[in-house]
């Protein structure tokens with residue numbers, strides 16, 4: 001069993017690469033509510049999660065921090081009273097990688113019905 005504190009070691013994984021435009025379009029079609037934002041070095045995928053109150057918002061942020069730690073992949077967050085804007089990009093490839101799509105999927109899974 002893997003500890004919740006285990007961190008992904010990208011050094012032992014195949015190098016990541018930037019997704020092509022076609023791969024980004026097809027990944028976004030499979031994701032719920034995620035959109036492309038920015039351009040060039042600022043490109044990212046982004047989603048706004050809505051919550052009932054501040055406690056729910058922060059609970060989500062804390063759960064997302066565990067995903068970020070596990071993947072060693074850290075989203076930009078805009079945290080508000082009842083919403084959180086999550087933005088994923090991969091600095092190491094200067095664009096979007098499969099890791100952004102995987103982390104977006106994991107973020108959605110945090111809120112999926114049991």
Ligand SMILES: C[C@H](O)[C@H](O)[C@H]1CNC2=NC(N)=NC(=O)C2=N1
Pocket residue numbers: 010072073074075088089090091092093
């Ligand atoms: C050394 C470390 O694994 C890398 O710098 C990781 C850390 N977190 C990261 N987070 C994001 N969003 N993109 C990255 O390229 C990235 N790289």
